[in-house]
Amino acid sequence: MYVYNDFDEAFVRARVAQFRGQVERRIDGSLTEDEFRPLRLMNGLYLQLHAYMLRVAIPYGTLNVAQMRQLAMIADRWDKGYGHWTTRQNIQFNWPRLADVPDMLDALADVGMHAIQTSGNTIRNVTADHFAGAAADEIEDPRPVAELLRQWSTDHPEFQFLPRKFKIAITGSPNDRAVTRAHDIGLRMVRDAAGAPGFEVIVGGGLGRTPMVGRVIRDFLPKADLLPYCEAIVRVYNILGRRDNKYKARIKITVFENGLETFRDLVDEQFSTTRAQFSGVDQEILAQIEHHFASPAFKTAPTDGYEAALLANPAFRSWTDTNLVAHKAPGYAIVQVSIKKHGATPGDATSDQMRVLADLAERYGHGELRISHEQNVILPHVHKSDLPAVYQALRAAALATANIGLISDIIACPGMDYCALATARSIPIAQEIALRFDALKLEHEVGPLKIKISGCINACGHHHVGHIGILGLDRAGVENYQITLGGDHTETAVIGERAGPGFSADEIVPAIERLVRGYLALRATRDETFIETFRRLGAEPFKAVLYPPQEAADAA
Amino acid sequence: MTRFTPKVVTANALIEGDAVWLTADDRWTRDMREAELLEDEADAAIRLLHAQAQRNVVVGAYLADAKAGRDGPEPTHFREAFRMRGPSNYAHGKQVEV
Numbered sequence: 001m002y003v004y005n006d007f008d009e010a011f012v013r014a015r016v017a018q019f020r021g022q023v024e025r026r027i028d029g030s031l032t033e034d035e036f037r038p039l040r041l042m043n044g045l046y047l048q049l050h051a052y053m054l055r056v057a058i059p060y061g062t063l064n065v066a067q068m069r070q071l072a073m074i075a076d077r078w079d080k081g082y083g084h085w086t087t088r089q090n091i092q093f094n095w096p097r098l099a100d101v102p103d104m105l106d107a108l109a110d111v112g113m114h115a116i117q118t119s120g121n122t123i124r125n126v127t128a129d130h131f132a133g134a135a136a137d138e139i140e141d142p143r144p145v146a147e148l149l150r151q152w153s154t155d156h157p158e159f160q161f162l163p164r165k166f167k168i169a170i171t172g173s174p175n176d177r178a179v180t181r182a183h184d185i186g187l188r189m190v191r192d193a194a195g196a197p198g199f200e201v202i203v204g205g206g207l208g209r210t211p212m213v214g215r216v217i218r219d220f221l222p223k224a225d226l227l228p229y230c231e232a233i234v235r236v237y238n239i240l241g242r243r244d245n246k247y248k249a250r251i252k253i254t255v256f257e258n259g260l261e262t263f264r265d266l267v268d269e270q271f272s273t274t275r276a277q278f279s280g281v282d283q284e285i286l287a288q289i290e291h292h293f294a295s296p297a298f299k300t301a302p303t304d305g306y307e308a309a310l311l312a313n314p315a316f317r318s319w320t321d322t323n324l325v326a327h328k329a330p331g332y333a334i335v336q337v338s339i340k341k342h343g344a345t346p347g348d349a350t351s352d353q354m355r356v357l358a359d360l361a362e363r364y365g366h367g368e369l370r371i372s373h374e375q376n377v378i379l380p381h382v383h384k385s386d387l388p389a390v391y392q393a394l395r396a397a398a399l400a401t402a403n404i405g406l407i408s409d410i411i412a413c414p415g416m417d418y419c420a421l422a423t424a425r426s427i428p429i430a431q432e433i434a435l436r437f438d439a440l441k442l443e444h445e446v447g448p449l450k451i452k453i454s455g456c457i458n459a460c461g462h463h464h465v466g467h468i469g470i471l472g473l474d475r476a477g478v479e480n481y482q483i484t485l486g487g488d489h490t491e492t493a494v495i496g497e498r499a500g501p502g503f504s505a506d507e508i509v510p511a512i513e514r515l516v517r518g519y520l521a522l523r524a525t526r527d528e529t530f531i532e533t534f535r536r537l538g539a540e541p542f543k544a545v546l547y548p549p550q551e552a553a554d555a556a
Numbered sequence: 557m558t559r560f561t562p563k564v565v566t567a568n569a570l571i572e573g574d575a576v577w578l579t580a581d582d583r584w585t586r587d588m589r590e591a592e593l594l595e596d597e598a599d600a601a602i603r604l605l606h607a608q609a610q611r612n613v614v615v616g617a618y619l620a621d622a623k624a625g626r627d628g629p630e631p632t633h634f635r636e637a638f639r640m641r642g643p644s645n646y647a648h649g650k651q652v653e654v
Contacts (some may be wrong), residue, residue, distance in 0.1 A: 418633075427644065
């Protein structure tokens with residue numbers, strides 16, 4: 001894993017000292033809120049409904065043991081003993097006091113972390129496949145390139161005042177687990193005809209008010225051209241992007257309004273300049289970064305104990321069925337730790353849970369942890385012989401819920417329980433859906449199903465790409481929930497379609513239950529998943545169960 | 557012409573960041589029931605200006621709809637009700653602190 005060099009360390013420390021001075025000047029009145037606001041946002045500090053909120057970057061979703069323990073310490077010392085994992089692989093602390101934030105940032109710097117560019121009209125935290133470096137289907141670990149992008153984009157002098165925020169996601173696998181098609185730039189590793197790895201470059205994707213699936217601007221970009229090409233894209237966007245209208249300022253609108261062909265021509269023109277400007281130093285830096293991401297020394301051990309535990313313990317077996325993913329190394333598994341216990345807040349981990357996860361990573365996981373955009377924690381490298389012990393420890397910490405990929409593994413933004421932008425709550429809806437299907441004991445019968453909930457049109461909860469999406473709105477002073485159907489967050493990304501009129505807070509969970517029971521009746525076989533049934537039949541039969549004719553509803 | 561609906565002046569405290577309301581005797585309270593209910597549009601505008609001038613005490617002062625309740629002003633919109641109470645997923649914030 002990447003370790004800060006002297007330059008990184010000095011840069012982050014200097015930024016904390018600078019921000020400490022800015023906070024002092026805000027408190028003593030030398031800075032007005034209008035002056036201070038852009039400065040605090042540059043350092044990840046928001047003002048929300050009930051308190052300030054500090055958003056800390058977890059670059060490409062990777063954490064080491066010391067970092068996880070430090071997040072737990074920060075949660076205990078300056079917050080309320082928990083943190084919230086977000087859909088952009090950040091962690092948010094919901095209750096800091098303004099005066100304490102510089103100390104929190106110093107504590108982060110102690111373990112090579114920061115909150116720089118987690119807000120504002122800059123290039124945000126670069127997100128990546130949470131199985132990077134471990135997945136069996138991977139071409140290459142994308143994290144060295146993600147780290148290179150982080151270094152390039154951090155404090156990039158040309159890109160500190162972009163028309164709007166700018167998000168980059170990267171996957172080293174052809175199977176996209178990083179939602180690359182919903183990012184301003186998406187990078188999907190592919191091989192050329194000769195077998196050399198490079199990137200399919202996707203541009204202009206995004207959810208929010210005007211959801212769009214990103215388009216391929218370049219089928220194959222050699223790895224060595226990545227920075228100059230990204231610089232060319234962001235430069236064209238910085239020039240053309242609309243600063244007159246916040247709602248038309250994202251690159252998706254720039255690409256849409258100018259047309260992909262025109263946009264591509266302009267990028268190519270800039271690329272001819274930027275490529276010449278990059279002397280190759282980026283590739284030297286990349287080579288150094290790659291050393292940091294060498295695979296751990298995987299062990300060889302018998303897995304008889306694991307096989308025996310599978311037979312002896314049905315709960316363990318059920319957990320392995322849902323929460324494990326194939327690892328590239330023989331005898332190993334990727335462990336997905338569900339932060340979606342039924343009835344709990346999606347993505348919230350207590351400081352005690354963070355410490356348990358750190359301990360497990362240290363003892364059984366080669367010291368690595370990941371945060372997924374689906375708000376779960378990953379132990380990427382666990383030998384199968386250690387899985388029974390890992391499972392027992394997770395169970396003791398209420399972290400062994402066997403529901404990854406199932407109906408209760410819901411993405412939910414903080415919604416109006418915390419967020420100043422929200423138009424309705426998300427968390428209670430997620431809690432109720434999870435509890436309802438757990439009570440019905442239908443979750444495993446239903447099988448793979450992605451429900452994603454956003455508490456406003458900005459779509460932090462990715463509702464557009466959920467198989468079932470839920471969008472919370474304010475309709476005449478009452479919370480109202482709109483359903484979208486058929487979204488897909490993978491390499492075959494699709495924006496879901498609106499099912500029809502919204503539902504009240506009381507009606508939304510019964511509506512979801514109707515929808516899911518409708519699917520069970522409609523599926524051709526037990527193996528046909530919700531999204532497969534939707535693709536086969538289209539939206540109409542699902543709409544029919546969601547909005548039954550009045551007589552049928554009365555009779556029911 | 558739309559009829560003026562009663563308001564309270566509310567903001568977030570500069571240091572703690574939590575919701576506060578302006579009282580008739582010029583304090584910032586964490587208990588909305590102590591807030592001054594403004595029934596006159598001109599009064600409300602002046603009280604808001606007064607609040608906005610306190611730049612080193614509060615952030616983002618605005619007028620929020622409210623109604624007279626048994627113990628003082630009450631919110632009329634759910635967003636203001638959440639600000640008064642705190643989040644629904646944990647017993648944190650004003651529901652346990654006020």
